[in-house]
């Protein structure tokens with residue numbers, strides 16, 4: 001929450017300055033990235049496939065380190081040297097939760113209940129506290145009926161819920177989510193959006209990678225738009241996204257859609273979730 005005294009600045013939770021990342025094979029994934037995330041902010045990382053969203057989340061989660069540039073988390077440099085220290089790493093990992101793009105990468109226990117208990121047990125909570133955490137987080141995420149099941153024997157959407165529940169079980173301040181709506185049916189997507197709103201109301205910070213234009217304005221306050229060359233095209237309020245059609249076409253999130261009206265072939269920007277209407281004086285629309 002911002003202070004009413006303008007001389008008291010709110011420190012960013014994360015601050016990236018000119019971050020560049022290359023994979024071992026030389027593939028550039030991020031190129032000169034700079035932006036900051038305030039406490040309680042909901043930030044969407046928006047961009048086409050391969051632009052670097054997942055890589056950036058891994059850097060924010062302390063799972064990868066940049067080739068150049070600086071990353072600060074909670075006011076401290078986020079470097080391999082600092083996170084090599086077990087105590088520092090444990091404090092950091094308690095504050096930052098990660099819901100992976102691929103739920104299978106996150107789930108490994110024999111039952112869903114064991115999976116949910118893993119984080120709280122690791123935090124050193126008592127058996128009674130762990131039990132309480134498991135049942136409250138299972139209720140919050142609607143997975144009580146799955147507790148005795150094996151995580152590898154449930155559906156993709158159910159896995160996504162379990163993965164989110166595991167992340168919430170350690171009560172992190174910041175939640176990093178990679179394509180959270182991808183495996184969910186429309187009803188589950190609505191449920192997730194409601195849950196994210198509730199978590200936002202209790203002060204959680206979200207950084208969410210997505211290319212889903214339909215939900216971005218509901219899950220984010222701020223949108224970081226990536227170009228396909230792994231640079232940032234714009235950082236803007238989510239409410240301004242719809243009026244930036246040109247930008248969305250440039251970064252290949254909205255594509256030129258070629259179609260036919262009567263005998264006329266023409267193209268116009270076509271996206272999912274961003275309203276675009278277009279009029280034709282003539283000829284009238286005909287089935288072809």
Ligand SMILES: Nc1ncnc2c1ncn2[C@@H]1O[C@H](COP(=O)(O)OP(=O)(O)OP(=O)(O)O)[C@@H](O)[C@H]1O
Pocket residue numbers: 023024025027028029047048049050051052053054055056101209211
């Ligand atoms: N393990 C890896 N080794 C080499 N290159 C990789 C690796 N993982 C990703 N890349 C490359 O890094 C770039 C960024 O990938 P990243 O997974 O961060 O993109 P993304 O924006 O999350 O894409 P998507 O929307 O498809 O999930 C891409 O060019 C990709 O091919």
Ligand SMILES: [Mg+2]
Pocket residue numbers: 053054055101178209
């Ligand atoms: Mg990705």
